[in-house]
Amino acid sequence: MYNLVMKDLKLGVSPIFLVMPLLTGALMLIPAWIYVLVPLYFCWITVPNMFAGFKAQNDLLFTTMMPVTKRDMVKARVSVVVLLELLHIGIAMIFGIFTFLLYPDMIYYFFAPTLGFWGVCLAMFGIFNLVFIPMYYKTAYNYGKATFASIAAAMLFAGIAQWVGISNSNVADVFTGSRMDDMALQAFILVAGIAIFAAFTAIAYRVGFNRFQKVEAQ
Amino acid sequence: MLALDIRGVNKKYQAFQLKDVSFQLEKGYIMGFIGANGAGKTTTIKSILNMVHIDSGEVRIMGKNMAEHEIDLKQEIGCAFGGIDFYTRSKVKTLTDVIKKFYTKWDDTTYRHYLRRFKLDENKKIAELSTGMKVKYGLALALSHGAKLLILDEPTSGLDPVARDDLLDVFQELVSDGEVSILFSTHITSDLEKCADFITFIENGQIVNSAEKNEFVESYRLLHGNESQLRQVKERLISYKVNSFGFTGLIHSTDYVPSSDIKATTPSLEEIMIYFAKKEGANV
Numbered sequence: 001m002y003n004l005v006m007k008d009l010k011l012g013v014s015p016i017f018l019v020m021p022l023l024t025g026a027l028m029l030i031p032a033w034i035y036v037l038v039p040l041y042f043c044w045i046t047v048p049n050m051f052a053g054f055k056a057q058n059d060l061l062f063t064t065m066m067p068v069t070k071r072d073m074v075k076a077r078v079s080v081v082v083l084l085e086l087l088h089i090g091i092a093m094i095f096g097i098f099t100f101l102l103y104p105d106m107i108y109y110f111f112a113p114t115l116g117f118w119g120v121c122l123a124m125f126g127i128f129n130l131v132f133i134p135m136y137y138k139t140a141y142n143y144g145k146a147t148f149a150s151i152a153a154a155m156l157f158a159g160i161a162q163w164v165g166i167s168n169s170n171v172a173d174v175f176t177g178s179r180m181d182d183m184a185l186q187a188f189i190l191v192a193g194i195a196i197f198a199a200f201t202a203i204a205y206r207v208g209f210n211r212f213q214k215v216e217a218q
Numbered sequence: 219m220l221a222l223d224i225r226g227v228n229k230k231y232q233a234f235q236l237k238d239v240s241f242q243l244e245k246g247y248i249m250g251f252i253g254a255n256g257a258g259k260t261t262t263i264k265s266i267l268n269m270v271h272i273d274s275g276e277v278r279i280m281g282k283n284m285a286e287h288e289i290d291l292k293q294e295i296g297c298a299f300g301g302i303d304f305y306t307r308s309k310v311k312t313l314t315d316v317i318k319k320f321y322t323k324w325d326d327t328t329y330r331h332y333l334r335r336f337k338l339d340e341n342k343k344i345a346e347l348s349t350g351m352k353v354k355y356g357l358a359l360a361l362s363h364g365a366k367l368l369i370l371d372e373p374t375s376g377l378d379p380v381a382r383d384d385l386l387d388v389f390q391e392l393v394s395d396g397e398v399s400i401l402f403s404t405h406i407t408s409d410l411e412k413c414a415d416f417i418t419f420i421e422n423g424q425i426v427n428s429a430e431k432n433e434f435v436e437s438y439r440l441l442h443g444n445e446s447q448l449r450q451v452k453e454r455l456i457s458y459k460v461n462s463f464g465f466t467g468l469i470h471s472t473d474y475v476p477s478s479d480i481k482a483t484t485p486s487l488e489e490i491m492i493y494f495a496k497k498e499g500a501n502v
Contacts, residue, residue, distance in 0.1 A: 003319040010316050011305045062304040064269055066320045067292035217269040 004068060004076030005083075012054050017046045017084065021091040028095035031103050034110045035096070036158045039121045042088045043128055043151045047081075051136070051143035060141050064217040074209040078133060082201060085125045093118055108176040111165055115186035117175060119193025120161055126193075126200030128154040133204035137211040219281065221245040221367050221399035227265050227275030234423060236261055239275070241418045241428035245366075246396035248389055250410035250431075251403040252487065253420035254495050259403040260299075262420065263371045266401075267297060279367060293321060296360020298353060300372035306345040310338060310355060321363035332358035336388075350381030357388065361398075368392070370402040374409050382406070386413040407487035417487065421494045439474045440485040440493075441467050447480050457497040468493035 024041040063073055096113030111117045132150035136143055165175050173179045222243040229236040236258050243249045253259050264270045266277050268288050277284040279291045318324040336354040353373045360368055374382045390413050392398045418428040444464035458467030
């Protein structure tokens with residue numbers, strides 16, 4: 001499995017996608033922006049480009065020829081996606097700390113980059129994975145429909161979450177108001193987000209693997 | 219010992235089907251797998267490698283069932299698909315560094331030996347290699363992880379005559395110690411006349427014949443005669459062509475009764491392929 005992850009990182013994932021989190025993360029420095037857009041750049045840019053590369057380079061046939069199990073092939077690919085997602089979130093979180101330091105008195109209309117906000121972002125990535133991975137592994141090379149559907153699902157979740165965050169005063173209080181400093185609550189939302197992300201990704205992996213077993217290498 | 223033993227493989231698609239494909243390759247020999255485009259060569263090879271799910275039948279490699287021991291056996295198999303490239307913008311060195319990690323018996327000394335033998339430059343990108351060099355790179359990789367069975371799908375397609383001849387020499391050299399076996403598919407039959415020990419011929423998803431090369435060609439006769447002679451043998455011919463001088467037709471040696479005037483010659487592999495293809499065309 002480790003060798004397959006390294007194969008993807010050395011051959012399949014262009015170095016630009018490892019640097020991209022620095023660029024998208026820097027968007028966190030825009031004062032009071034719609035920060036939920038920041039992790040979405042991963043879905044919009046990295047995923048389609050990366051999977052287009054796998055398809056163009058005949059990665060499915062290349063990997064199938066080697067002594068690896070189908071289970072490891074799926075596990076490794078999901079691990080690479082998760083790794084990049086966590087890289088995007090982790091770096092954006094660091095930029096988010098600077099956002100608070102640079103603009104201590106900022107009034108937020110959209111989500112502020114609190115711990116709880118990152119929980120929401122992780123839940124969004126969980127939804128993205130839940131749609132993308134099972135759809136992708138119907139063929140293990142066609143990524144168009146899977147990308148469209150998963151981005152739509154992630155954006156829908158982000159839009160609804162942000163709308164609730166504005167229109168519901170209790171939620172607004174947590175993410176942009178007086179309870180932003182309630183660390184226990186913020187940490188709880190983050191942990192809940194991590195749990196959703198982990199659970200949805202695990203389900204996505206299982207469904208993806210089951211579908212991949214029926215796939216014939218083209 | 220059998221390097222490859224395929225028995226009763228069936229695989230059905232909507233518009234094509236492999237029907238009861240069976241053939242065996244002895245260890246230490248080269249088998250040419252011939253057939254027209256679309257005859258089922260690549261599907262058979264993918265079935266051998268467990269890349270497609272066969273409906274029934276069994277594939278055994280070096281005595282082990284492929285479906286049950288796929289991962290172990292893939293350590294001992296080298297395969298290449300002609301015309302399909304992988305990670306062409308990567309350097310040879312980068313690709314090798316990734317691939318070698320998957321093989322427990324990888325030997326760097328052997329790899330270096332074949333790089334020199336094939337004059338491969340590690341710092342070149344895959345896209346910069348000629349078609350022949352790509353095939354040789356694939357062979358270098360396979361041999362460096364100790365592959366005992368090479369399964370090559372159309373490795374000589376797209377090569378110029380010099381590169382083809384060179385590659386065929388390499389094939390013969392590889393099997394000379396009796397350890398390595400090669401199955402390679404092609405529709406360029408002259409390649410096989412030079413280096414194959416056995417021929418397996420597939421037509422429309424069915425194995426027509428699998429035999430030692432000379433035995434294979436000797437099992438057919440190419441008849442040349444006039445129109446009245448055609449009437450005598452027409453029913454027994456596999457197929458025939460009529461021209462202004464009379465006819466030329468292919469017949470099974472067992473169906474051929476030496477008669478006075480009909481001239482019979484030993485057909486080339488190409489002629490066997492063509493006349494079988496003509497038979498299929500006539501049946502459509």
